[in-house]
Amino acid sequence: MATVTTAPRTATPTASPGRTKRRTRTVGQWVVLAVTVIVGVLMLAPFVIMLLNAFKSPADYSANGPLTLPESLYFDGLGTFWERVGFETKLWNSVWTSALVALFAVVVSLLNAYALGVGRVRGRLWIVALFLLANMLPQEMLVYPLFTMMQSIGLNNSPWSIVLIFTVIQAAFGTYLLASVLGSFPPALLEAAALDGAGRWRMLWSIVYPVVRPTMSVLLIFFFIWTWNEFFIPLVMLTTNDTQTVPIALASLQGDRMLDVPTLNAGTLVSLVPTLVFFLLFQRTLTRGVTAGAVK
Template sequence: MKVRRTERLLNYFVLIIFSLIVLAPIFTIVVGAFAPADAKAAQQGSFHPENFLTAWHEGRFGQYMTTSVLVAIVVVTLTVVLSLFSGYAFGTMTFRGREVLFYTFLLGIMIPAEAVVIPLFFDLRSLGLTDTIWAVALPQVAQSVAFGTYWMRTYFKGVSPSILDAARMDGATPQRILWSILVPMGRPAITTMVVLVFMWTWNEFLIPLVMSPTGAFRTAPLGLAFFQGQYTQGTALLAAGAVLVALPVVMLYFILQRHFIKGMLEGSIKE
């Protein structure tokens, strides 16, 4: 169907307006990150990139971001592997109790972390896992696997059965079908899951706060909150810290954006 020029221009106008509304707060934070941090800095000019270095050292973001990277690697790796196996089973295999078990998995999406974090803390403390990377990572793995199972099941159910039948006729085992056929074909869907899980893990606040009471495994967003309260009230350094915390997610998205968008579009047209 041919779209009239006036309608196309109106669509662009609406998209531009909404883009400006979304980007305006981000632009304000980025500009604020280069603003003078105090009266002395204001006398030296209006552009201060050294705010990032000051925030990095005073806020101990090197330590916090290292912890966030380690937690994200553990969570994303375990989530992708476990979700591939569970999604493959639910999407391509038939076994007793499949639907009941699948909807049990979905409870991980429906139940908020706030409802289980306190009893989970006592359980992990009894196992001696609090104040370790596992106490911060494993609860997030459980949450993310629930989504990853749903996401990969949707992808595997959308694969043409003729492809699977042809592979079986050629003597391929279920493991070979998964790793040699379905995983390469599902790269956009897997990439989308990686980006989403990384973003959720990186931005998680409650679980690191509760599971590491001594602050030994404090993540970057949690460190930013403590930076605001303990180190400075200056908006310039806070804005610089916020940019530092958000930068890894933005960089990952720009690197993988082509696969991410393709995976989202493919997911939107499947059951």
């Protein structure tokens, strides 16, 4: 009776977790990394200079210039700025106007985009192009008719004029963006919801809104920061100290023949803190919104 012999199996070596092959970078990757680091340093340089001069006395700034370390920490510039411009009032004006603009503009953008992208309004491409064109118009072209309009409805020198104006301006961009997103929305989902008896409002809040919510979160953050940084239209519309915003407070420190650079840097530093805190609080939301648009 023949016996069958089998060759012994040799165990295939497995790479241990600690012996993973190190990935070597190519010359092109090192060049890209070096350029990225240089660009990052150049972008941070103005903030570092501002931070140095915010805690430098005027005498120290005049004697040593803006690129040296302060001889001693000087905090009077922060107090001078706070008292001179009434910063707490202007900070509150900027916060509530920017928050309302961001909220109203996102809601208006969603409603417009739902009608254009999903409702298939006749001539939707021309309407979306009109929204894009309106967003490209310079503010200098709009300021006189806007000022006349707000004066005629009794909102001259009122922060509510800023809320109305920038809600429309920001919603123009939001409508263009969301309409482009909803233009590729699968109609089969809406048809199935209609067969189940869902109305237009139910389809909007139960089907469309969850899909575009990440994009709306990104728009909310951008609209808040953009409105916070606006200067020209608020400068024209708001004429008294109790209605003005933070960017106007910074501009009031600059005169024709006198410029207190340390106080200006201190005020700029204080003005950046609210937007920085807002960005850090919603950084994860911003990251989710940006990455959600890349995955279907």
